Structure formats: structure tokens, C-alpha cells
Amino acid sequence: MTNDTTVPSSTSTSTSTFVLRNHAPPARAETIEALFAYAKVNWKLEVPSWPQEQVNQPSGKLPVLVESNTSGTKFVLSETLAIESYLAKKFNLTVSDSPEMVARQVELRTQINDVYELALMHKIGSTEERKVVMEKFVGAARAIVRYHEKVLQANGGNGHYFGDRVTYMDIVVFAFFCILNSQIAADMPRALDFFSEHSAPLLNKVYTTTAKEPALADFVSSFRK
Amino acid sequence: MSSFVLHYFPINARAEPIKAILSYAGANWKLESPEWPQGKSSQPVGKLPVLVETAADGSQFTLSESLAIEEYLAKTFSLNVSDNLQNAARQTELRSQIKDVWDMCIQYKFGTEESRKGTMEKYAALSKAVVAYHEEQLKLNGANGHYFGSETKYLDLAVFATYLAIKDFIVPSFPQALDNFSKENAPLMNKVFETVSAEPRLASYLTTFN
Numbered sequence: 001m002t003n004d005t006t007v008p009s010s011t012s013t014s015t016s017t018f019v020l021r022n023h024a025p026p027a028r029a030e031t032i033e034a035l036f037a038y039a040k041v042n043w044k045l046e047v048p049s050w051p052q053e054q055v056n057q058p059s060g061k062l063p064v065l066v067e068s069n070t071s072g073t074k075f076v077l078s079e080t081l082a083i084e085s086y087l088a089k090k091f092n093l094t095v096s097d098s099p100e101m102v103a104r105q106v107e108l109r110t111q112i113n114d115v116y117e118l119a120l121m122h123k124i125g126s127t128e129e130r131k132v133v134m135e136k137f138v139g140a141a142r143a144i145v146r147y148h149e150k151v152l153q154a155n156g157g158n159g160h161y162f163g164d165r166v167t168y169m170d171i172v173v174f175a176f177f178c179i180l181n182s183q184i185a186a187d188m189p190r191a192l193d194f195f196s197e198h199s200a201p202l203l204n205k206v207y208t209t210t211a212k213e214p215a216l217a218d219f220v221s222s223f224r225k
Numbered sequence: 226m227s228s229f230v231l232h233y234f235p236i237n238a239r240a241e242p243i244k245a246i247l248s249y250a251g252a253n254w255k256l257e258s259p260e261w262p263q264g265k266s267s268q269p270v271g272k273l274p275v276l277v278e279t280a281a282d283g284s285q286f287t288l289s290e291s292l293a294i295e296e297y298l299a300k301t302f303s304l305n306v307s308d309n310l311q312n313a314a315r316q317t318e319l320r321s322q323i324k325d326v327w328d329m330c331i332q333y334k335f336g337t338e339e340s341r342k343g344t345m346e347k348y349a350a351l352s353k354a355v356v357a358y359h360e361e362q363l364k365l366n367g368a369n370g371h372y373f374g375s376e377t378k379y380l381d382l383a384v385f386a387t388y389l390a391i392k393d394f395i396v397p398s399f400p401q402a403l404d405n406f407s408k409e410n411a412p413l414m415n416k417v418f419e420t421v422s423a424e425p426r427l428a429s430y431l432t433t434f435n
Contacts, residue, residue, distance in 0.1 A: 059322050060354035077314050079321035086314035100286050103297035110290040111270055129340075143270040 015070050018043035022063040023050065026183050028120075029063045031084050031175040037219045038171055039091035081113065088168035095162045095169075108151065108161065108169055111144045112176050119184045119191060134188070141194035145203065148173075152202035159202075159209030166210055173203060174210035178223040226281055227301075229254035233274040234261065237393040237434060239327065240274040242295050245386035246379065248430035250302035292324065299379035306373040306380070316380050319362060319372065322355045323387050330395040330402050345401065352405040356414065359384075363413035370420030377424055384414070385421040389434055 018036065022029045024047050036043045054060045058078040065083045067075045077083055085106075088094045095101045118137040122130050155161060161169035177195070184191050197204045211220050229247060233240040235258045247254040265271045269289040276294045278286045288294050296317075299305045306312045329351060333344045366372060372380040388406065395402045408415045422431065 058318070059325075059358045060350065075311055077311075077318055079318040082314055082318035082321055085317055086310065089310055089313075099297060099300045100288075102300070103288050103293050106293035106296055107269075107288055107290045110293055139271065143272075147270050 016041075016067045019046050019066040019068075020044070020063055021046045021048055021057070021066065023047060026179065027062070028080055029083075030179050031172050032063065032065070032080065032087065034171050034175040034178075034216065034219055035084065035087045035091060035093065035168070038166070038213065038215045039087070039093070040215055041091070081109065084109070084168070084172075088171075093166070093168045093171065095167055101162060104151070105162070105167075105169055108148065109172055111147070112172055115140055115144055116176060116179070119180075119188060123183075123187045134190075137188070137191065138194070141191070145194055145200045149200060149202050152206065157202050157205065159205040161206065166213060170206050170210045173206045174216070177204075177207040178220065182223050226253065227278050228252075230277045230279075231256050231274060232259055232264075232268070232277065234258055238390050239291055239331075241386035241390040242383035243274060243276070243291065243298065244433075245382045245427065245430055246295060246298045246302065246304060249377070249382055249424065249426045250298070250304065251426065252298075252302065292320065295320075295379065295383060304377075304379040304382070306378060312373060315362070316373065319359060319380055320383055322358065323384050326352055326355055327387055327391065330391055330399060333399045333402075334395055345399075348402070349405070352402075356405050356411045360411060360413050363417065368413050368416065370416045372417065377421055381417055381421050385418050388414075388418055393434055 018041060020029060020032060020036075020043060022045060025033075025045075033045075048056070048062070050062075057064050058076065061078060063078070063080060063083060065075075065077045065086070067077075069075075077086060085094075095105045115137070118133055118140055122133045122137060125133055152161060155163075158164055159170075161167060161173075180191060180195055193199065195203060210216065229252055231240060231243060231247070231254060233243075233256060235256070244256070259267065259273070261273075268275050269287065272289060274289070274291055274294060276288045276297070278288075280286070288297060296305075306316045326348075329344060329348045333341055333348060336344055363372060366374075369375055370381075371377065372384070388403070391402050391406075405411065406414060421427065
């Protein structure tokens with residue numbers, strides 16, 4: 001497997017402003033917020049009254065992105081991964097146009113999301129449900145770490161998923177580790193074992209490499225509180 | 226010219242959109258159903274579906290995750306919406322919503338009697354909201370039986386194939402699953418179903434359903 005090496009740099013030339021409608025953090029939009037931070041764009045969080053505002057959202061769920069361009073035209077988009085993918089393209093953070101690499105990016109992103117969703121299910125589940133979800137989490141985490149370590153090795157183990165610069169997937173894993181080390185660990189301390197430096201050295205390298213980006217300093221410190 | 230092997234269980238379920246795209250595109254493909262769970266450790270992350278593409282030079286590309294596979298095939302066979310960034314995002318959004326519907330159907334099907342009560346309530350609300358939104362989007366496209374433009378594309382195929390999968394795999398244990406997708410409640414989505422089912426390129430695929 002070869003990973004792409006011609007990755008565009010992340011310079012946002014976006015003149016749009018962004019409103020992210022979401023529940024009060026922590027609430028599933030960490031990668032979106034990290035993308036905003038990295039791209040240094042003008043954005044703000046709006047927390048709608050809930051459930052009163054539910055009917056005003058595209059399919060009754062949050063987060064929802066509202067982008068306003070300079071002429072005042074609005075573009076409204078729901079579904080977390082659709083929002084992330086849109087912003088990543090807009091901020092030139094996606095992998096190059098090789099269809100295989102784009103597909104790999106979607107695959108890898110989906111897998112991290114699967115682990116995150118299982119962690120969420122564990123947090124809100126009953127005692128009985130938590131046992132079942134924990135088993136699924138263990139299986140998923142082991143398999144996904146193994147696969148991602150292989151992919152990262154194939155890219156040279158340099159702290160990036162693709163090429164030698166920060167791209168969308170790096171930010172995904174960076175945001176995931178921020179949540180892992182705070183919210184997920186608080187509910188499911190065992191989760192840390194699967195993503196430790198010993199078990200997932202190259203994933204940890206992505207996290208530490210991305211965390212050093214000056215644009216993400218405030219984001220990092222918001223999780224250390 | 227590539228050939229494709231789709232690794233999946235021998236059921237009409239999560240991989241239906243993938244099968245529909247491959248069939249519609251006239252791709253050289255076949256389904257292989259690994260022994261399970263013996264075949265688990267041979268898959269990228271122990272799950273199905275997995276796509277294995279073999280190019281003319283013999284090189285192979287292996288990909289997991291159903292939506293990643295779908296998007297890859299849609300791009301390969303020029304079935305994606307245009308390169309307009311916002312349309313591409315809208316396509317992803319609408320597809321994700323249908324996936325949410327499917328995932329909740331699966332949650333119901335494999336849930337306990339106790340959990341099914343809660344799931345059914347959530348499903349009713351979700352499917353109603355998703356249908357309302359999709360009907361709005363289809364109206365914006367001129368209510369012509371397509372989500373984008375005037376030809377059958379990825380999203381038309383994916384939504385139709387998911388509808389067929391729900392009918393085949395879910396309804397026997399969850400009879401209410403398609404209530405909000407009836408012609409009365411979802412006229413424009415049903416127009417998509419009728420339009421896509423009339424595509425000659427899908428005739429063979431449709432024979433796989435009873």
C-alpha cells in the first residue's frame with residue numbers, strides 16, 4: 001500500500017462565516033471544532049433550546065452547520081461526517097484526488113467514528129447494556145488500532161496518515177485522543193489501554209504531532225481543564 | 226478493466242447499495258460470502274462488507290466500510306453528483322440520514338423485547354424527520370424522481386436499494402419499518418423508487434429480491 005505524498009497545505013482562504021448549532025459541549029462535534037481551529041476561520045457555537053428547536057433542524061438532530069458567504073447566502077448542512085468532509089475540502093485538508101486515497105480516508109474516518117460511537121453508547125447505557133457495549137468496544141478498538149497502525153506504518157510512521165503534512169485524518173485522530181483522554185477515560189478507563197503508547201505507538205505519534213500545531217493550542221488546553 | 230469481489234453475507238441487507246451500484250454500472254463483480262466467524266480475522270477490521278478490486282495489471286485495492294465502498298464505486302463509475310462542493314456535501318448528508326434509518330432498523334431487529342419499545346419510538350421520530358427532509362430536497366430538484374439532476378446517480382441507487390433491504394431483511398420482524406416511507410407519506414421518495422426500479426440496467430439486480 002502506498003500513501004499519497006502530494007498533499008496540499010492547509011491554508012484557509014475561506015471568506016465565509018460559520019455557525020455551528022449544537023448541544024453544549026461535549027457533544028459529538030469535536031472534530032468539526034478542531035477543523036475550525038486549525039483553519040483559523042471565523043465561527044461561533046449556537047446552542048439551540050432543546051427540544052423546542054428540534055423541529056427547525058434538517059432531520060431533527062444536531063450538529064448543524066450554517067455557512068454565510070459574503071453576499072449573505074446561507075448553506076445549511078447536517079450530519080457530523082458530512083459537515084467534517086465539507087469543511088475539510090473547503091479548508092484544503094483532504095487527501096489528494098486519487099480515488100483510492102480518498103476512499104481510504106473515508107474508511108479510516110468511519111472506523112474512528114465507530115469506536116467513538118461505542119464509547120458514547122457505553123456512557124449512556126444501562127448496567128446490562130454497558131457490559132455488551134464494552135465487549136464490542138474491546139473488539140472494535142483492537143481491530144481498528146491494528147489496522148490504523150499498519151496504514152500509518154505504510155506512510156512512514158511520520159505522524160501523519162497521508163504525506164508529510166496535517167490532513168483531515170490527523171485532525172480526526174487528534175480530536176479523538178482529546179476526547180479519549182478526558183470524557184471517554186472518565187467513563188471507561190480501560191479504553192486507554194487499547195490506545196496507549198505501547199498498544200498504538202503510531203496513532204499516538206499522530207496525536208502528539210498534530211497537538212503541536214500552534215493553531216490547535218487553545219483547543220488542546222480546553223480539554224486539559 | 227477492473228474486476229470486483231464483494232465480501233459479504235448471503236443476505237439482502239447493508240451491502241445492497243453497493244450491489245446496486247455495481248450492477249447499474251455494469252461492473253465485472255461477484256459476491257463471496259466468507260465462512261463466519263472463521264473469516265473475521267482476514268478482514269481489515271473484522272467486519273463486512275469488504276471490497277477487493279483487481280486492476281488489469283493484477284494489483285489489488287482492498288477497502289472496508291460500506292459508505293467508503295459506495296462513495297469509491299460512485300466515483301469510479303461517474304455516478305457521483307457534480308463536483309460542486311455543496312452538492313457533494315448534500316449527497317453525503319442525505320446518504321448519512323438513510324444510513325441512520327438503516328442502523329436503527331438493525332438495532333430494532335437484533336434488540337431485546339424490552340429495548341425494542343424505546344427503539345420503535347425513536348425510529349418513528351427519526352424516519353418521519355428524515356422523510357420530511359428528503360421530500361423537501363427532492364422537491365427542490367423538481368420532483369423528477371432523482372435527488373440531483375435528471376439521471377440516476379449514486380444517491381438514487383443507494384436510497385432505493387436501502388428501501389429494498391428494509392423491505393426484505395427488516396420488515397418481517399419490524400412490520401412498521403416502512404410506514405413513514407409509504408406513497409402517502411413520502412410521494413417523492415416513492416417516485417425515486419419507481420424511477421430507479423424502471424432502469425433497464427437494474428433488471429438483473431432486481432431479480433435477487435422476492
